[in-house]
Amino acid sequence: MKYTAILFTILFLQGCTILESKPVQINPPLVVPNEWQAQGRAGVVFDGKSENAGFEVDFKGKNYRLTLTAALGLGQFIVQSNERGFLVNNKLVNANLQQWMMSEFGWHFPVQKLPDILFKHDQKTTNNWAINITRYQTINGISYPKIVRLNHLNQAIKIKLVLGEINQLK
Secondary structure (H helix, E strand, C coil): CHHHHHHHHHHHHHHHHCCCCCCCCCCCCCCCCCEEEEEEEEEEEECCEEEEEEEEEEEECCEEEEEEEEHHHCCEEEEEEECCEEEECCEECCCCHHHHHHHHCCCCCCHHHHHHHHHHCCCCCECCEEEEEEEEEEECCEEEEEEEEEEECCCCEEEEEEEEEEEECC
16 A cells, blocks of 8 residues: 555656646836836844735835835834935934834835836845845736845845735836
8 A cells, every 4th residue: 555655656746747837938027117016015034033014115216105014904104215305104214214124123125126126127136135036927918026035145134025016107
C-alpha cells in the first residue's frame, strides 16, 4: 500500500512537469500619467515587529496624498505633499515623509518611487531600497504590478505591497 502511494505520487509529479506553463505577457504603460491613484495593502516587517495597513495613494504630478488605514480600520492618517508643504491630517508638519514615518511608525517607504514602479516596472535599487516585482496583474489590457517587495539595504525594513486597484486619471 505504501509503495503504491509513492508510485502514484511520483507519476503525478512527473505528469505535472509536462504541463505547458503560459508566460505572462508584461506590457507596461509607456509613460507615467500626470494623475493616477492606487490602493491596496501593505505588510511591513521592521526590527522584529510586523504591521499591516491599507493604503490609498493619489498623485497629481509631483504632489501626492497617501491615506494609511490601520488593521480593522482602527485609525487613519492622511499624509499630503503639495505646494503648501508636508501635511499630516491637514496640519502642516516640519518634516518630510521619511522623517515623519520613522518617528511615528519606526519605518518608512519611498512613496515618490511608486510612479516608476507601477507604470515603468522599475526594479532598480535606489535610495537604499531593493525593489522586486513578484507578480503582475492586467487591468484594461495593461500590465501593472500586483505584488511589490521593498527591502531597505541599511535598515531592517521589509515591505510587501499588494496592489488591488490602479487607475490612470489623466
